[in-house]
Amino acid sequence: MHSQIEIGLSKRGQRAYALDDVAVVPSRRTRDPLDVSLTWQIDAYTLDIPVLGAPMDSVMSPATAIELGRLGGLGVLNLEGLWTRYEDPRPVLAEIAELRGGRSDPATIARLQDLYEAPIRAELIASRLAEIRRAGVTVAGSLTPQRTQDFYRTVVDAGVDIFVIRGTTVSAEHVSSGTEPLNLKQFIYELDVPVIVGGAAGYTPALHLMRTGAAGVLVGFGGGASSTTRRALGIHAPMATAIADVAAARKDYLDESGGRYVHVIADGGLGTSGDIVKAIAMGADAVMLGSTLARAEEAPGGGWHWGPEAHHAELPRGERVHLDVVGPMREVLYGPARHSDGSSNLMGALRRTMATTGYSDLKEFQRCEVVVAPAPTAG
Template sequence: MSQEIEIGLGKKARVAYSLDDIAILPSRRSRDPKAVSTSWQVDAYSFDVPVIAAPMDSVTSPDTAIAMGQMGALGVLDLEGLWTRYENPEPLLKEISELKDEVATKRIQEIYSEPIKPELIVKRLHTIRDAGVTVAGALSPQRTQEFYSTVLEAGVDLFVIRGTAVSAEHVSKDHEPLDLKKFIYDLDVPVIVGGCADYTSALHLMRTGAAGILVGFGGGAVSATMNTLGVQAPMATAIADVAEARRDYMDESGGRYVQIIADGGMGTSGNFIKALAMGADAVMLGTPLARATEAPGRGMHWGAEARHPSLPRGMRTNVGTVAPLENILFGPSHMADGKTNLIGALRRTMASTGYVDVKSFQRCSVVFNPFHQDIR
């Protein structure tokens, strides 16, 4: 039963929890970390680790998408980013990384005002495909109708529709809204769509036929959605609610399983692991991968919200550079800060709780632990 508190006369609020608020309990049975599986699958595509590189220019370039694929993960290219606006975006990526804070947002808006070029969408996706890894690209709901045919012709394997909030029943006076159910039904490739953060929205998105649902709203390190819009969804509760929606949808649909992908607010291995414990099948990471030596952002991190021409809801953030991408995912780690060897940490937690794979690990016991920072 959800707990409610009274904010004032006539206004109540549901209590929700962030990933920082919970902890995973060890169990009476443990196993060797080498004996657990971290693999996951969406539609016909299998991966060795449940990690997706977020479609953000500071995280994913064609080269880093290829590197992720070669390491058994998935990289998703932002098809509205600099790589599809400029033939050579490297000088601009370098410029953004060196901007002073007080001018960064305005200059980012200017740089991203360059039109998207369909021929560059094709070129970038072909580059990834030629490397022999799974090809994934992302568009916002607003640009999907305009560019999806180009994306499909380029040979994408997984199509991601990613926005701050995506609904199955969007209403607009300015343009014909995207009919997600019809759109997904007509496509020959699996679609991952989001974000969403509550039971009802997730259930509606699952009914569209999506292969996966992104869960998260305004919780990432570069997001200013809470400050600008007053909207945020604590991730632990959001993931658990969407997992419950999936259970009900499986009953409703006769057993169709929709992948849940936690998106945002997982800057350390601990929170990445707790997202899986709450019911996610995989995670979409930004900040942890933006810290890689190979990251296009050169230690700076920003997302699509930072480039909005009239109401930016994100900012460029200095996350630093800590290690090569392979070390961030697989170690070795030389600091106890949760920034490297994410998969090694996941294996050890799964082993200490006795679970053999990610899906069974979703059943692990958790506790509310709001004062963890004071106990350290």
């Protein structure tokens, strides 16, 4: 049972923990890092590492999705982004990188909104996914719930292997008096490909998403480096608690469904290798990375990072932020690291922590001991 804290005489709330608030505890056994497996499987697809590239224009292009696939992960292309609005989006990406305004500069936000007003073109969705498929890697693309009805047939016909429905928050029961909402359960049932859906940030909404037939559930709400959802909407879900709650829903659904396992994928607030380690320790099967991969030399943002919330037509709640470029994507994932801040050799760090705590695979590591130990603040 969650403990409730009295906020005031008329309101109580659950104490929730961010990833910075928890730490992994060493155990009595250690292993050789070479004996640790990071292999992850979703549906029929086996991946060498539990990493998905976030469908953000600053992170994933067809080329970087291919590169991540060759490195053992899964690149997810944003099918509502610049690559499906422009025949050649490179000049647009260069312009975004050269915008001079600060994080919340109105002129910068207005220009982003203008650039994203170009219509999404079905033929470009098909050609981008075909480009990834020709490279021989697993193909994944993402749409928001609002656009899924319009373009899902194009996506499926293009030969996508894994379909992602990703929004700030996604529910299995959306109520609208003005439009016909997406019936997730019927939609997923009728598709021939596995679907990952989210975000969700609690036990009950995640359990309902699992009951739709989703193969995976994304955990997170406004936790990314470029998001200002907490300031704009007052909504926030500390990731350590959110992951643990959704992992509990996964366990209960496994019993309820008679053995159907739904993968839990942490999405947001994963800025360092330590965050990735703790997300897996809290119960995630894999992680969806944005800012950490945006630091790679190949990232299309050129050192800048922004999400779809940053150019929302009516209520922008994200920022374009500048990140230090770490090195090639291979170095970001596998090293050797030239940085001591957890920004490179992400998988080496995960492997070493698992070895230090005595676990040989990801499922075992989810059972590791953790403590509440908030990170010290700089004095």
